[in-house]
Amino acid sequence: MGQDWTQLERALFDPAGHPGRVAVAEAVRELMRAVATTTAATDDELGEVAGRLRQITAGIVAGDRCVRYPLPTGPFSGRVLGSGDPVFGMFNPVAGPLVVTIEPDGTAAGVLTPSPLFEGPGGAVHGGYTAFLVDAVMGTLLRALGISALTGTLSVRYLALTPLARPLHLSAWVESTDGRKVTAAARITVDGRPTVTATGLFIAAAGPAQG
């Protein structure tokens, strides 16, 4: 494996260097969950909250893109430190954030308890969301292995409903490489039982890595 992310990149990426941005993202995550699930607040109360929230938003001033720090091109190992991306990003309220570690054996392992915001059929996790997670873990693993690649084809097999409010254990590994085509695989396990398996055919960049 390459050099440890913690030595080379932490100063640039560590969310500890941006406590205000991390705190506001976490507060908004909690807000989104409360808004989507509350049965206690009345419609009038929520209408009044909407007005206050719009004032806060106006004070923050939205941009066009998420704030993210440049990705290392790899190889790297250890805990993935996300900034603005929608899966790992400590600055992104939509992100879990998923905590993923690149293991010394060249695999990825992570854990996330999904928010009710991603509820799908049967009170379980939405299948599009689990597909999103496995794609991101495989893509990040490739990045950690020094391969800058985009997903060409993603195949997801849903073995069983993935329950909400339980820790999802994600893992990913590389199956094979054929020129620019890299096949990775991933799995989601809940309480020791696999609920999702996936295969990703990733196409490595022909030119220099993109951030």
Ligand SMILES: CCCCCCCCCCCC(=O)SCCNC(=O)CCNC(=O)[C@H](O)C(C)(C)COP(=O)(O)OP(=O)(O)OC[C@H]1O[C@@H](n2cnc3c(N)ncnc32)[C@H](O)[C@@H]1OP(=O)(O)O
């Ligand atoms: C801190 C946090 C870190 C975070 C780190 C970030 C990780 C995030 C991970 C998220 C991953 C994503 O969601 S990525 C976003 C979703 N993906 C995309 O938007 C990709 C959109 N598609 C494209 O840009 C393009 O079609 C590419 C790059 C996939 C391929 O175009 P290309 O580079 O011109 O490829 P081309 O020369 O035509 O083909 C090369 C070979 O690949 C095959 N090939 C080409 N396309 C495909 C395909 N879709 N599926 C299968 N195979 C394909 C061809 O048959 C050929 O095989 P042969 O003839 O050589 O045998």
